[in-house]
Amino acid sequence: MVKFIGGFRMNELKAKEKLKGLVSPEILEDVDRLRIMRMLSLKERCACEIIKSFPKALIHLNMLEKEGIVKKREEGYLTYYSLAKEEIANLLANL
Numbered sequence: 001m002v003k004f005i006g007g008f009r010m011n012e013l014k015a016k017e018k019l020k021g022l023v024s025p026e027i028l029e030d031v032d033r034l035r036i037m038r039m040l041s042l043k044e045r046c047a048c049e050i051i052k053s054f055p056k057a058l059i060h061l062n063m064l065e066k067e068g069i070v071k072k073r074e075e076g077y078l079t080y081y082s083l084a085k086e087e088i089a090n091l092l093a094n095l
Contacts, residue, residue: 011095018091027067033060037083040070041092044082047072 015038016028027033032054039045039053050057061081064070071084083089 015092015095018095019088022085022088022091023069024067027064027069030060032056033064036060037064037069037088038092038095040081040083041089044080047079047081050081 012031012034015034019028019034036050036054036057039050047057047061050061054060061070061072065072065081068084069088070081072079072081074080083092
């Protein structure tokens with residue numbers, strides 16, 4: 001378990017390093033924002049699914065949307081989020 005945690009942190013450090021020129025430093029400050037972006041790099045997700053994993057997800061998603069990193073679409077009562085920039089999605093999916 002310790003190895004997993006250490007390995008996961010290493011990936012977060014790599015993600016921060018690779019994303020430095022693509023997103024603002026403010027976005028990189030919070031690990032949950034990085035994790036949400038990683039989650040979205042794999043596929044589009046419903047907001048309800050993201051909120052289950054990250055209690056403050058709506059705050060982070062709003063910030064990511066204002067920065068142009070994520071986009072949302074509404075379908076009935078559900079809101080779906082995905083990464084708006086394919087370059088970011090490719091970087092994070094390969095970590």
